[in-house]
Each structure stands twice: as C-alpha cells, then as structure tokens.
Amino acid sequence: xxxxxxxxxxxxxxxxxxxxxxxxxxxxxxxxxxxxxxxxxxxxxxxxxxxxxxxxxxxxxxxxxxxxxxxxxxxxxxxxxxxxxxxxxxxxxxxxxxxxxxxxxxxxxxxxxxxxxxxxxxxxxxxxxxxxxxxxxxxxxxxxxxxxxxxxxxxxxxxxxxxxxxxxxxxxxxxxxxxxxxxxxxxxxxxxxxxxxxxxxxxxxxxxxxxxxxxxxxxxxxxxxxxxxxxxxxxxxxxxxxxxxxxxxxxxxxxxxxxxxxxxxxxxxxxxxxxxxxxxxxxxxxxxxxxxxxxxxxxxxxxxxxxxxxxxxxxxxxxxxxxxxxxxxxxxxxxxxxxxxxxxxxxxxxxxxxxxxxxxxxxxxxxxxxxxxxxxxxxxxxxxxxxxxxxxxxxxxxxxxxxxxxxxxxxxxxxxxxxxxxxxxxxxxxxxxxxxxxxxxxxxxxxxxxxxxxxxxxxxxxxxxxxxxxxxxxxxxxxxxxxxxxxxxxxxxxxxxxxxxxxxxxxxxxxxxxxxxxxxxxxxxxxxxxxxxxx
Numbered sequence: 001x002x003x004x005x006x007x008x009x010x011x012x013x014x015x016x017x018x019x020x021x022x023x024x025x026x027x028x029x030x031x032x033x034x035x036x037x038x039x040x041x042x043x044x045x046x047x048x049x050x051x052x053x054x055x056x057x058x059x060x061x062x063x064x065x066x067x068x069x070x071x072x073x074x075x076x077x078x079x080x081x082x083x084x085x086x087x088x089x090x091x092x093x094x095x096x097x098x099x100x101x102x103x104x105x106x107x108x109x110x111x112x113x114x115x116x117x118x119x120x121x122x123x124x125x126x127x128x129x130x131x132x133x134x135x136x137x138x139x140x141x142x143x144x145x146x147x148x149x150x151x152x153x154x155x156x157x158x159x160x161x162x163x164x165x166x167x168x169x170x171x172x173x174x175x176x177x178x179x180x181x182x183x184x185x186x187x188x189x190x191x192x193x194x195x196x197x198x199x200x201x202x203x204x205x206x207x208x209x210x211x212x213x214x215x216x217x218x219x220x221x222x223x224x225x226x227x228x229x230x231x232x233x234x235x236x237x238x239x240x241x242x243x244x245x246x247x248x249x250x251x252x253x254x255x256x257x258x259x260x261x262x263x264x265x266x267x268x269x270x271x272x273x274x275x276x277x278x279x280x281x282x283x284x285x286x287x288x289x290x291x292x293x294x295x296x297x298x299x300x301x302x303x304x305x306x307x308x309x310x311x312x313x314x315x316x317x318x319x320x321x322x323x324x325x326x327x328x329x330x331x332x333x334x335x336x337x338x339x340x341x342x343x344x345x346x347x348x349x350x351x352x353x354x355x356x357x358x359x360x361x362x363x364x365x366x367x368x369x370x371x372x373x374x375x376x377x378x379x380x381x382x383x384x385x386x387x388x389x390x391x392x393x394x395x396x397x398x399x400x401x402x403x404x405x406x407x408x409x410x411x412x413x414x415x416x417x418x419x420x421x422x423x424x425x426x427x428x429x430x431x432x433x434x435x436x437x438x439x440x441x442x443x444x445x446x447x448x449x450x451x452x453x454x455x456x457x458x459x460x461x462x463x464x465x466x467x468x469x470x471x472x473x474x475x476x477x478x479x480x481x482x483x484x485x486x487x488x489x490x491x492x493x494x495x496x497x498x499x500x501x502x503x504x505x506x507x508x509x510x511x512x513x514x515x516x517x518x519x520x521x522x523x524x525x526x527x528x529x530x531x532x533x534x535x
Contacts, residue, residue: 095291096216099269100224103208104231106167106266109174109259110201111235112242113194117142118353118369119243120251130248133187139475139482141190142351146471148195152202153467157460162275163211168266170204173197175259182252202467214272215292226384233377236350240373244366277305316458318465330453331462333511335469337396337446340504342473344403345497346438348481349431350376359490360427361419368428375432379439387440388448393512399441400505406434407498414491442504452516 117138124133133141152170159166177197180189208228213221242251273292276285282302289301321327349356353372357365387395409430412418418426447466454462484493 092292093220096220097224100212100216100221101227102265103167103211103269104224104228105262106171106174106204106208107201107228107231108235108238108262109171109178109255110197111232112239112255112258113145113174113177113197113235114232115236115239115350115373116243116251117351118355118373119240119366120248121352122354122358123248131184131186131190133190135482135486137187138352139479141187141194142478143475144191145194145198146475148198148200149202149471150198150468152199152204153206153464153471154202156203156206156464157210159207159210162271162279163207163214164266164269164271164275166207167204167211167269168263170200170207171259171263171266173200173203175256175263176200178252178256178259182249182256184252211272214274215270230377230381230384233380237370237373237377240353240370244370273301274305274308277302314457315460318461321454321458321461327454327458330449331465334446334449334453334462334466336507337442337449337504337512338466338469339473340400340500340507341442341446342470343477343497344438344442344501344504345407345477345481345494346435346443347474348478348493349435351478352481352485356431356485356490357428359485360414361417361424362427363424368425372428372432372435376435376439379436380443383440383444387444391514392445392449392452392516393508393514395441396445396508396512397505399437399445400501400508402437403434403442404498404501404505406430406437407494407501410434410494411491411498414489414494449516 121138123129124131125135125138174197177193177200180193180196184190184193205228209225212224215221216224242254246254270288271284273285273288276282276288285305286298286302289298293301316324321331350373354365354369357368357372362368410427413427413430447463450459450462450466480496481493484496
C-alpha cells in the first residue's frame with residue numbers, strides 16, 4: 001500500500017558549524033519508516049550554505065525545496081530503498097549479535113572475581129588458611145577490586161589500536177590478575193590481583209560498549225548493551241559454585257584457563273566498518289558493510305561513516321555539564337539514588353553472603369548462598385527487561401518500600417533468632433525477599449534514568465560518574481558492614497540498612513519526578529560549539 005509520511009525536523013546549526021565546511025554536502029542520518037510489514041528506508045542528503053536552518057518539512061516525494069525565513073535554499077533529496085528479504089535480515093542480525101555476545105564474555109572473569117569473596121573468605125579466615133587474613137582485612141581486599149574499576153572507567157574511552165584490541169588488552173590484564181591470585185602467598189598478592197582485574201575490566205567494559213555501538217544497529221545495540229552487566233552477574237554465580245567445589249588454588253587455575261580461552265576467541269572478533277575506515281582500510285570497511293547491511297548502498301554508508309569520523313562526538317565534560325543549571329538537579333538525583341542503591345546493603349550481602357547465612361545458624365549455608373545469588377541474578381534480569389516498562393518513580397517507590405519492610409524483617413529474624421524459634425530457614429527466606437525486591441527496582445532503575453534525564457551529549461560523562469560512584473559507595477558500605485558485623489552484631493548492620501532505606505523512600509517521593517526531565521539546548525547554549533541537531 002502507499003503510505004505518505006510527514007516528518008517535521010528542527011535543525012540548530014551554529015555559525016561555526018563543521019557541517020558548513022564538509023564539502024557543502026552532508027549525509028546526516030538514515031531513518032527506517034515502518035508501514036505494516038513493509039519498511040521504507042529514507043536516505044537524507046542536506047546541502048548547507050550560510051546561516052542556520054530553522055525548520056524543514058519533509059515528505060516521501062522525490063524532491064522537496066525548502067525556504068526558511070532568510071530565503072536560503074536547502075534541498076532534501078529522498079531515495080526509497082528495497083525491502084530486505086527475511087533470510088538476509090536474519091544473516092545481518094547474526095553478524096551483529098554473535099560478535100557482540102562473544103565480546104561480552106570478557107565480563108565473566110571480572111564477575112567471578114566479584115563473587116570470589118563469599119565462598120573464599122571462610123577458607124582464608126580458617127585456622128588452616130593457605131593465606132591467613134583477619135576479618136578487618138576482608139573489606140579492604142573486597143574494595144581493591146572496585147578501586148581498580150574506578151580508575152579503569154576513567155580511561156575507558158581511549159583506544160589507540162581500536163576497540164577490538166582494547167578488549168583483548170583488558171582480558172590480558174585480567175589474566176595477569178588471576179595468575180597473581182594463583183601464585184598468592186600473602187595478602188599483597190590478593191590486593192594486587194584484585195586491583196589489576198578491576199582496572200582491566202573498567203577499561204575493557206568501556207571499549208566493549210563502543211564496540212557494540214559501532215557494530216550493531218541502534219536498537220539492537222541498546223538491547224545488547226543491557227546484557228553486559230548480566231555476564232558479570234553470571235560470573236558471580238559461577239564464583240559461588242566453583243568456590244563450593246574447588247580449593248583456593250584450583251579455583252584460580254580454572255579461571256585462568258577460562259580467561260586464556262576468551263583471549264583466543266577475541267582474536268577472531270571482526271572490527272567494525274567505522275574502525276576499518278578510521279585506520280584507512282576502505283576495502284575492509286566496504287566488505288563489513290555488505291555483511292552487516294546487505295540492503296544498503298555502499299557509497300552512501302561510506303559517506304555517512306566519513307562524516308561521523310569528521311564530526312567527532314562533542315560530548316560534555318563533567319564541568320560543562322555541571323555549568324548547565326537544568327542538568328544539575330537530575331545529576332544530583334542520579335548520584336543520590338546510586339548512594340541509596342548501595343547503602344541499602346546489596347553489595348555487602350553479596351560479598352559476605354555465606355558468612356551472613358552462617359551467622360544466622362542456617363543449615364547448609366554454602367548451598368543456600370548459591371541459591372541466594374541465583375535469585376539475585378534472575379531478579380536483575382526481571383528488573384531490566386520487565387520492570388523497565390513501568391513508570392520509573394513508581395517502580396523505585398515500590399521497590400524501596402518492599403526493601404524497607406524486608407530489612408526490618410531481617411533485623412527481627414536475626415535479633416529474635418527466628419531460625420530457632422519458628423523455622424530454621426526463616427533467615428534465608430527473609431534475605432531472598434530482600435534481594436529480590438532490591439534487584440527489581442533500586443538496583444536497576446538509577447541507570448535507566450540516565451537516557452531519560454540527560455541529552456545525548458551528557459550521557460557518556462554521567463554514566464562514567466555513576467559507575468565510579470557505584471564502585472566507591474560499594475567500597476564504603478562493605479567496610480561499614482564488616483565493622484558493624486565484627487564489632488557489634490549482624491542485626492546492627494541490617495538496622496542501618498533499613499534506616500537508610502526509609503530515608504530513601506522520602507527522597508524518591510520528594511525529588512524523583514513522575515515524568516523525565518526535558519532538556520532542550522537553546523541557540524545561546526550552543527554558541528561557539530560545533531553543532532546541535534535535534535530531530
């Protein structure tokens with residue numbers, strides 16, 4: 001059937017725009033217009049002379065000539081592409097999905113190290129420990145992983161040899177960390193191992209996100225990027241299982257072998273077309289485009305990639321972002337929600353899961369800890385892929401109220417010893433309820449707010465700050481938990497978590513908006529900057 005589509009576009013281009021010097025002809029973007037089962041691909045070419053284009057009306061006609069208020073002519077040329085056959089579409093998706101999935105496996109060695117403390121600390125604190133440590137040192141050992149992650153995140157955008165080799169470099173660093181753990185003779189080996197693995201993953205994770213974004217179509221890249229954290233969480237599950245069956249040194253050897261296999265797999269990952277073009281390999285870039293977009297015109301896609309390379313992303317720095325008054329409030333909201341996310345206790349219960357369950361006199365604490373972490377993994381999946389459909393504020397509030405109630409239940413269970421008084425598995429049920437409600441809301445929503453609250457140019461820096469705050473708050477709350485648990489009692493730590501959770505409920509009601517923030521850059525905001533284009 002015939003479908004006529006009208007798009008209203010608003011362009012804001014500064015006087016010093018790079019677009020004006022781009023040979024006067026720029027391919028801005030490619031749009032997919034759906035009409036039933038048929039997809040019309042519209043290719044847009046824009047000729048820019050002097051001045052700024054205020055508004056343009058576009059339709060599916062062959063040629064449209066637009067005159068703005070200053071009588072400057074701009075031609076919008078449209079070209080309708082053919083519909084891609086299902087088998088070619090499937091092949092294109094597979095060429096994007098499989099490399100992204102295999103590249104994401106780099107999260108496993110980090111996730112295993114993230115879950116390593118829970119099954120390992122009881123062995124290291126025992127009288128027969130291969131590396132004797134004290135209870136006071138456990139939080140420090142756990143925290144060094146996140147310290148490394150903070151510094152790795154800071155440099156995660158830098159890529160001298162391409163994102164593929166950035167991923168391999170991160171894996172090599174993690175292999176070095178696990179080798180140190182295998183040879184560990186004292187606590188300094190443990191600290192060195194964990195900080196190297198944290199640093200390597202912080203860098204590799206940033207490279208992985210860029211790799212997926214460049215290799216995949218936008219919608220597919222968004223889904224695959226969400227899955228990155230789940231590989232790390234799956235690594236935590238693996239750590240709990242391996243720690244139950246393997247000794248300290250055998251555990252490290254097994255992960256060393258896994259990391260070496262991942263390095264070998266990563267050598268066969270393809271580069272993205274953009275990366276080939278960046279290093280002057282035009283033929284390889286054209287070949288990659290044919291595989292990934294078999295319905296696309298090679299010349300058009302190459303022109304688009306060349307423009308993307310010329311117009312490098314002009315992202316905000318942290319100082320530029322904080323200078324914008326309308327972005328300060330959402331930035332503070334995201335940081336404080338991350339604080340409440342961590343200080344309601346989830347990191348500490350993951351690090352000390354087995355010890356916490358043992359302290360409540362729970363039978364089969366090691367096996368129960370595995371069940372606890374499996375529930376943690378599944379509930380995070382539910383939170384990202386199901387609860388994200390609901391209003392952010394309501395989801396946060398529901399999760400927070402439920403977490404507060406279950407934390408109070410945990411305090412009562414531990415203080416009044418419900419395991420002996422009523423049922424021996426009461427503490428396991430109360431902890432599982434707590435981690436489930438925490439994971440479906442507080443654990444995942446703060447990250448989801450970043451695309452809702454911030455313009456595209458600010459998301460990269462806000463995401464970095466959020467990751468660093470996440471890591472720093474995890475270090476602090478883990479140490480607080482260790483001090484309260486060791487010097488006072490386990491219920492005191494959960495009492496602190498419940499008080500913070502109640503405060504966070506009032507914060508959500510008062511400061512988290514029902515609707516996303518809307519930030520629009522005015523002409524004054526973009527003065528002396530390259531360009532700001534909103535469609």
